[in-house]
Amino acid sequence: MYPKKELAQIVISACAQFNIETVVVSPGSRNAPLTIGFSSHKEIETLSVVDERCAAFFALGIAQQTRKPVAVLCTSGSALLNYYPAVAEAFYSNIPLVIISADRPKHLIDIGDGQTIRQENVFANHILFSANLIENPKYKTRNSQLIGEALQVAISQQGPVHINVPFDEPLYETVPVLKAYNFPHISLSSLDNSHINYEKLSKSWNVAEKKMILVGVNYPDADLHSLMDLYAEDDSVLILTETTSNLHHDKAIDSIDQLIFSL
Amino acid sequence: MIISKRIKKFLRDYQPKEHWNIDARKATNTFLCLSEFIQIKPVDFFSHFNEFIRPLKSDYQPKWIAFRDERREKHLAYLKSIKYSDFSVFEQALNAIPESCQLQISNSSIIRYAQLFSMKATVNIFCNRGTSGIDGSTSTAIGAAYATEQQTVFITGDLSFFYDGNGLWNSNIPKNFRIIIINNSGGGIFRIIPGPKATNAAQYFETPHCLTAEYLCKMHQLEYQKAYSTETVIKELSRFFETSEKPKILEIFTPSAENDLVLKDYFKYIQ
Known part of the structure; x- marks a missing residue:
């Protein structure tokens, strides 16, 4: 069972095409078209969490481990604002989190309707991309492009994006199938490392008698670990590893705070 | 970060x-x-x-490693000497967690304590350090537990835990998920950092309370264990990681008036 609304079909189809495997759904009516569609989709797992703040952090925990985007879906109004703490965390921790919020169409905002707030760009300060969709067949291409770009940014830049989806009533009409839509794959140039001037850097490295490698938040990485073996052999290199660096070495200082006192 | x-x-x-x-x-x-x-x-x-650099003779690393080893010995000696507190409980908890697991750590004083201990190399450690908030640590840990095969252990302070109490309102918590709450009846960090205690508004920083997680556990149908002394911590930890039908919480109560002194003395002792 899929939503009759074309805009909802486009959002679901895009998520499937960009391999969003998990959507954490919080209850509501305005998001019903998407809730119905996501829960019907065989390749998308839907998990239900009522409290949006918890839902977003739950999704963040999943994405922290899989390093693949996880979506959260909520209804309109203050529900969306409860995502904000997790959005900020995702922004600063580089975790791909896709926020999908249902909204009312523009003409129903600020005229006294319930569960209605100004949702467009609401995370402006801590988001990588905001897609403000419009429910109108003439904006179909624009909507598809915005959704595609949002998902691609979340994946390639590993951070939070927001897709705001306004729906007019009726919200519960369904059709049996999900149509196939095409989303442009924007070509993203991969990180170009040619700008790094190792020669120049090595000049100052090779004469410095004291070099400190300080490792902060980092995923477990066996290759980095074996590289540190090489660097630790150099007496002029001191390796400091924080608890969240997930790096362990015999010649590293792993409890930094034991060593530093105000002088 | x-x-x-x-x-x-x-x-x-x-x-x-x-x-x-x-x-x-x-x-x-x-x-x-x-x-x-x-x-x-x-x-x-x-x-x-690595292809561009060459090693250099220096006393920099050997000096600091020797210094580190001295501090490590003092650290261990201090642990043997202290009474029951956040600090001693933290060591007990770290020693008891399974050899290979994922450790999620809450913010504020818990991550600060964690920074003072050497961790098992087989344990992967995560903490929400993007914003360092206490607001979503439980929910994040549950999400991480859900997404990994490995057993996830979450060590949290009481304030973080109660703040995100709704995090337990989730039907996808894996059975082998474990939460250790170090409950020192308030925001312990505000007794540790200089400043709040010297003001006339200490209670607004520390927010002392008498809450326990027991009824929250009942409501969300988690197994609940509690401990309040070195001996009871040993006893409860010994069966805490056994396989179970439900996720489990171990709530460890520590004396709020002594925790900050134990930590302050630690820094004096190892110096």
């Missing part, structure tokens, strides 16, 4: 000649003296850079 406030302050006060920040995403001028932002994954940088 760097957690240690001490190393941040040290490197801001005594700035290095050069600071290179190696990160695939963005530059962070943590020590206010950034000279090179090298936009690449650290592992890629170090593997390339």
